[in-house]
Every structure is written in structure tokens, then in C-alpha cells.
Amino acid sequence: MLDPCRPDAFDRDFTLFYFAYRAFTGAADTALTEQGMGRAHHRILTFLAYSPGMSVGELCQALQLTKQAINGPLRKLGDEQLVRMTPGERDRRRKELHLTERGADLERKLHERQRALFAAALEEAGPEAAEGWRRILAPLAGRDWEAFTRSVEARRAEGKPQP
Amino acid sequence: MLDPCRPDAFDRDFTLFYFAYRAFTGAADTALTEQGMGRAHHRILTFLAYSPGMSVGELCQALQLTKQAINGPLRKLGDEQLVRMTPGERDRRRKELHLTERGADLERKLHERQRALFAAALEEAGPEAAEGWRRILAPLAGRDWEAFTRSVEARRAEGKPQP
DNA sequence: CGGTTTAGGTCAAGGTTGTTGACCCAAGTC
């Protein structure tokens, strides 16, 4: 099954990956540009939608950006009432970040099309398609992804008991 | 099957997408940085591996970059004997771009790990995983991808008869 | 308690990477 010399089929997958990612982010980016925002804002919204309650530092680590780079976009999102920042209960130095109603709405709007495309692919190709996608991407994403999801679930587990 | 309000499962997929893409490009980028190259060089190699014979203009369109932005990286790749540029047969204004042996070697090295991960996922999850991956990504990639693959196949069909 | 570490914010300088705009040549088209 494995051609050791050159499994050329993958060349196509690599360019497909590139196109898909660019379309994925590009659509949201152009929508945001009209509101004076960009890639960074998009990413923050995406991450907070999946993982509410992150701190600034965790966000920096997840996005691999410095705090200086994050500060501008994050402040703008706060000013626009899209992200709420509350001091942590146990450690008030931490800022816990959450989407506001408006922020969640915007995130939904940004990914409306992508969700629809995902859903359509599931309808057409069945849930195995989504499973296949995850089984390919997760190994590609590697340790960073594992660490990230672990931290997300830890936060979730911790938040549930005392809401 | 479709929750119209918020099919929240996809939030996770979106962050996974981000991590996977970053890991995918990041690995190659760091490898290239040591040789004074970067993202753009990586993309050019990837695209030429899948689609040999592209012209400079087609490459610009595929990568959505201006000719000024492409010129530097492309020249460097030529200087390093990684890419060969030959005037087109029918239209000598066009430059037809191909990987050299060394270029193909480098591309293989850059994607070695990704190929292995793909292959491992196929071993483990079966070919449906790769099919699922493509059935999700292709709709996401949209028209640009369709147009691109069409042009690639047209070039292939044209090149075959008279090599 | 007082010293040290940690989370976060801010200012400044610098680099990389891309853009637009103008101008050029050589090769094709009419």
C-alpha cells in the first residue's frame, strides 16, 4: 500500500490543504476587514468559541503570538463588546476571556458557510467523512493540539462543578 | 441531524484545522529558514510538485501573490538549482516552471513527515479516512480549487501527447 | 512581614513580507 519512493497522491492533498485553509480563513478575514479587524481577531473568536475561559497567556500559547501582538486585537474585541474579560476567581491576576452574546453571534456569522459545508458533507458522505477528516488532521496537528485539547477539557471539568 | 442553532461540534474542528495547518507549514518553514528560505519557497515547491509546468502568472494566481512578491523567492529557487525555468514552446514569453532533481528531493524531505502521517492514518483508519478528508476539504476550498485542478489536468493532458 | 515570582500591559525600535504604482523589454497578435 505504501510506495516508499514517492506516494505522489499526497502532492494533491497538500495543495488541497492549502486552498481549503486559505478559503476558510479568507472568507472570515474579508468579512472582518470591513469592521477594521483581521486574522488575529478571527482566531481569537474561533478559539474562545471552542474554549471559553482561557487566559491571555493561554491564548498567546495557543496562537503562538506574543502578548504584545495579542494585546491590540484583544483590546479592540473588548471595546466592541465582543469579548468579556473577568478577573479569575482563584487568581485575580488572570483574565478569563469569554465571548459575549454579540461575540458569539459574530463567530456564528463568520463560520456560517463553513458549518453549512461541513453539514452538507456529512449529509452526503456520512459521519465517516468527518471522522476521516479528524483522523488525518489530529496526527498532523501533533503534540500542540493534544496539549491544547487536554487543557481545554481540564478547564471544562473544573468550571462545571461551580458555575 | 442538523442543529440549526448551533452545531457546536464544529468549533472543535475549526481549531483543529488551525493547529493542523500551522504544524503542517511550520515544520517545513523552520527547515527552510536554515537555508534562508521561507513560507513562499515552501509553497512554490509544493505547487510545482503537484503541478509541474506552471507559468509564473499561474503561480501568482494559485498563491494569490503579486509577481513582485513571487519574484524574489522564485529567483532564489532558480539560483539554488531547485527550480528550472524554460521558455514555453508555443509562447516563448511564458516561463514554464519545473522542479529539478534537487528541488524534488527537497520537497520530498520537507513533506516526509506529513506523508508518513498520512500513510499511517490510511493504514490505521483505511482509505475512507483519506476520502473523508477530501470530501470535507474540497467543498471548503471551493471554486478556486476547482479552477486550479481543472487547469492542472488541462496542462497534464496537453503535455502528455508530445513529451 | 518583605522579597521574589507571575500575569498582564505598554512603549520603542526593528524586520519580514506583502502591497501598489510606474516603467521596462521581448514576444505574440491584428
Place this chain on the structure above:
DNA sequence: GACTTGGGTCAACAACCTTGACCTAAACCG
């Protein structure tokens, strides 16, 4: 011969991110 097109080049500029230094407030610790 006039015009268009593929490609190259120079220059100015903008977006974005980096490093590095310095600051506050809160937490930790002997």
C-alpha cells in the same frame, strides 16, 4: 507597424509581528 500580454525591476509604503525594557498588581514563600 500598433497594440497587447508575460514577465522583471525599482521605489515607497503598510500590516503585522518580533525583541527588549520597564511597569503594576496580585500571589507565593521563607
